[in-house]
Structure formats: C-alpha cells, structure tokens
Amino acid sequence: MRLKNIFLSSALFVPIFAVFTAAWWLHPDRPVSGFSFSAAVDQQGVSAQAPFYSSRFASSDLEEFVHASSVTALPDGGLMAVWFAGSREGAADVQVRGARYDTETAEWDDELVLATRESTQRATQKYIRKLGNPVIALAPDNRLWLFYVSVSVGGWAGSAINAMHSDDLGKNWSAPQQLITTPFLNISTLVRNAPIFHQDGTIGLPVYHEFLGKFAEYLYISPTGNVIDKSRISRGKHSLQPTVVPMDERNAVAMLRYAGDTFHKVLASRTEDAGQTWSEPYPLDPANPNSSLAAVATPNSGLLVALNDLKDGRFRLRLMSTDSNLDFWKPLINLDESPDPEGNPFSAEAYREIIGDKFRLSSGPRREILADEFLVNLDQRVCEDTGCNFEYEYPYFIKSDDGLYHIVYSWNNTFIKHVSFNDAWLEEQL
Numbered sequence: 477m478r479l480k481n482i483f484l485s486s487a488l489f490v491p492i493f494a495v496f497t498a499a500w501w502l503h504p505d506r507p508v509s510g511f512s513f514s515a516a517v518d519q520q521g522v523s524a525q526a527p528f529y530s531s532r533f534a535s536s537d538l539e540e541f542v543h544a545s546s547v548t549a550l551p552d553g554g555l556m557a558v559w560f561a562g563s564r565e566g567a568a569d570v571q572v573r574g575a576r577y578d579t580e581t582a583e584w585d586d587e588l589v590l591a592t593r594e595s596t597q598r599a600t601q602k603y604i605r606k607l608g609n610p611v612i613a614l615a616p617d618n619r620l621w622l623f624y625v626s627v628s629v630g631g632w633a634g635s636a637i638n639a640m641h642s643d644d645l646g647k648n649w650s651a652p653q654q655l656i657t658t659p660f661l662n663i664s665t666l667v668r669n670a671p672i673f674h675q676d677g678t679i680g681l682p683v684y685h686e687f688l689g690k691f692a693e694y695l696y697i698s699p700t701g702n703v704i705d706k707s708r709i710s711r712g713k714h715s716l717q718p719t720v721v722p723m724d725e726r727n728a729v730a731m732l733r734y735a736g737d738t739f740h741k742v743l744a745s746r747t748e749d750a751g752q753t754w755s756e757p758y759p760l761d762p763a764n765p766n767s768s769l770a771a772v773a774t775p776n777s778g779l780l781v782a783l784n785d786l787k788d789g790r791f792r793l794r795l796m797s798t799d800s801n802l803d804f805w806k807p808l809i810n811l812d813e814s815p816d817p818e819g820n821p822f823s824a825e826a827y828r829e830i831i832g833d834k835f836r837l838s839s840g841p842r843r844e845i846l847a848d849e850f851l852v853n854l855d856q857r858v859c860e861d862t863g864c865n866f867e868y869e870y871p872y873f874i875k876s877d878d879g880l881y882h883i884v885y886s887w888n889n890t891f892i893k894h895v896s897f898n899d900a901w902l903e904e905q906l
Contacts, residue, residue, distance in 0.1 A: 590640070
C-alpha cells in the first residue's frame with residue numbers, strides 16, 4: 477500500500493510540476509530591461525546624403541540550393557551574412573555558410589563553412605539529421621552570435637536551436653551548444669528573424685514552434701548564451717517567424733507570417749513592457765502567402781517591411797512603408813519580381829534569357845564571370861516539368877550604424893542577394 481501511495485503521489489506530482497513549469501515559462505515575472513533603442517536622427521546628415529541604392533550577390537556557389545539568409549553589420553563598416561546551402565532543403569549535406577562584405581571593393585568575399593551536421597553532432601553529442609535557418613547578429617559588446625536550427629528526429633517540428641559565438645568578429649567560433657528553450661524534450665523551437673538587444677545585454681530572440689500548433693515566442697537569452705526566460709507572442713496553429721521592431725525602450729511591434737486558412741494577411745502583435753506580454757495578433761492590410769517577412773524602424777517613427785504581399789506564390793518581393801500604427805501602407809519598390817504579373821512559369825529558353833539579364837544587374841565585377849556557367853546549370857531549383865519559375869523569398873532586414881539599410885533574401889533558390897540603400901534614397905521613394 478505504501479508503495480502504491482508513493483506511485484500515486486509521483487503520478488500526481490509530474491503533471492502538477494509540468495503545469496507550474498509551463499506557467500513559469502509562459503509568464504515571466506522577473507524584471508526585464510528595456511530595449512536598446514536610439515531615437516536620435518541626424519536629419520541634416522540625411523538631407524546632405526546622395527541617394528544610394530545597390531544590389532549584389534552574397535553567395536557564389538553555382539550548384540547548391542541556398543536559402544534562409546541573415547546579415548549583420550561589423551564595427552569596421554563591413555557586413556557578414558550567413559545562409560544554409562545543400563543539395564536541397566532538409567538534405568543531410570546542408571551546411572551553414574557565410575561570407576564577408578568588403579567595403580573597399582563593394583564585393584562579397586568567398587564563402588565560408590561555419591557549421592555542418594557533423595560538427596553540430598560532435599559538439600552536442602546528439603544525432604543530427606539536418607540543419608537550417610541560421611541567424612547572425614553582433615551584440616553591443618562586439619560578441620558575434622550565430623543561431624541555427626538542427627533536427628534530430630522527424631521534420632522541422634522536431635527542431636532545436638544551436639548557438640555559437642565569436643569574440644574576434646568571426647575569425648574563430650565557439651563549439652555549438654543547444655539552447656534549452658523548453659523543459660519538455662527541448663524540441664520544436666526554430667529561429668528565423670533578427671535578435672533584439674536589451675539595455676542590460678540580454679538578447680531577445682524571436683522564435684516559433686511547429687509541433688502541436690504554430691505559434692511565436694520571445695526568448696530572453698543572457699549575454700553568455702543561456703535562456704533565462706521567454707514569453708508567448710501568439711497561440712494556436714497559424715502564426716510563424718515573428719519579426720520584432722522596437723519603437724522605443726518599452727514598446728515594440730511583432731509582425732508574423734500567417735500559416736492559417738482564414739486571413740492570408742500579415743499578422744501583428746504589440747508589447748508595451750519590453751516583450752514580457754504581447755497583444756492578441758490581428759490581421760493587417762498586406763496579403764501574406766504563408767511566407768516570411770522582415771521589418772525595421774525608420775527615422776520618421778514608421779516601419780519598412782520587405783514581404784511577398786501576394787495571396788499565393790512568392791514571385792514578387794516588395795518593399796513597403798507603413799506608419800507606427802500599421803494603418804497606412806505604401807508600396808515603395810519591387811525588390812525583385814517575375815515578368816509575368818501572375819507568376820506563371822516560363823519556358824527554359826525564355827527563362828534563361830530573362831534570368832541572365834537579372835543576374836548581370838546584380839553580379840558585380842567579381843561574379844559577372846559566373847554568368848555563362850550559371851545559365852547552363854538551371855536545374856530543379858528553378859525548373860519543373862511545367863516550366864521555370866521566379867521566386868524571391870525569406871527577406872532579412874537590418875539598419876547599420878552608418879545609416880544604411882541592408883536586406884538579404886533568397887534569389888530563385890540559387891543565390892543569396894543583398895540590397896542596400898540609405899535614407900536619402902528612401903526619402904525619394906516616400
């Protein structure tokens with residue numbers, strides 16, 4: 477009887493512990509430092525600028541499927557971008573790769589391999605099936621962080637987030653360590669968009685889940701890389717990949733990819749306490765075809781958003797502006813688009829001519845010599861039995877300290893494209 481009572485007590489304790497642990501994770505009550513936010517804008521400097529807009533390819537491999545890029549600014553004015561590359565998304569040969577942008581030549585350097593399935597497996601002592609979604613960011617203390625997804629069992633719903641850091645701006649990296657994001661099995665947490673830094677050095681990392689639902693969260697990570705808290709941005713089964721934009725030290729907007737069957741619109745949520753609590757997500761005006769988006773703040777207290785504002789497909793990537801209330805939206809420029817307004821496929825011959833012209837516009841001197849080899853290597857990444865398609869997706873957006881905006885995104889699954897511009901160019905579009 478005593479053994480039975482012990483068993484019953486244990487059986488009751490486990491679910492009670494689970495409930496209270498979940499409540500602690502979902503409702504942080506510890507003091508949270510404000511966002512590291514600077515509202516100072518040199519309007520005279522903006523008016524004195526010459527308008528600037530440029531596009532280049534960050535990647536250079538001609539055979540790999542490339543996707544899910546991110547970028548960060550470095551102290552010397554340069555950039556570092558990362559993405560995943562392999563024979564296809566989810567393949568065992570996928571690697572996390574990167575490249576540096578040289579400001580003197582205005583070109584991206586050769587690709588670097590930063591993480592592989594094997595290196596992650598050795599470091600974590602866990603079987604790793606595949607990698608995905610890398611995010612790179614420079615902290616205020618000049619520690620460079622790299623977060624990326626790995627899966628041991630199943631699909632993306634079984635993901636965990638790995639973290640690496642570099643204290644010499646990417647020359648050397650720590651071994652990857654898995655973040656403990658949930659007390660239960662530590663699965664189904666993915667990363668996609670830019671971290672937000674808090675005034676005390678805490679890293680705010682927007683993440684999302686795909687197991688038993690599709691919803692977004694906000695992780696609080698210590699400057700040493702440990703998860704210390706988290707809050708829930710959304711619930712249910714229809715929101716993914718939050719992009720968070722601070723508007724001041726306490727207020728921020730989160731915009732989310734819509735993965736449901738009702739709105740087909742971008743979703744938004746707000747926080748007034750530096751991410752501790754979030755409002756119920758609501759649909760905005762722009763359409764969203766279940767596709768990732770990215771946003772940054774502008775000097776006039778508005779936002780810039782890069783997105784596929786389409787009901788279906790990802791054949792146009794557009795830059796839009798909106799006010800702080802997210803009420804008024806204005807298309808500024810199509811960063812890339814299919815020549816067909818409906819996104820219909822092209823014959824291989826017609827596609828080769830069109831994409832060749834597009835490639836040369838952004839190749840730069842260093843990659844222009846790759847054009848002919850690229851055009852004879854159009855494969856399943858862009859062409860199917862029904863024809864060849866244009867696809868521009870997964871934008872990642874930052875503004876560097878020198879005032880330049882930077883967007884990187886997947887260009888037809890074949891290259892990572894980098895677009896940059898300044899406030900003077902932006903003023904002309906507004």
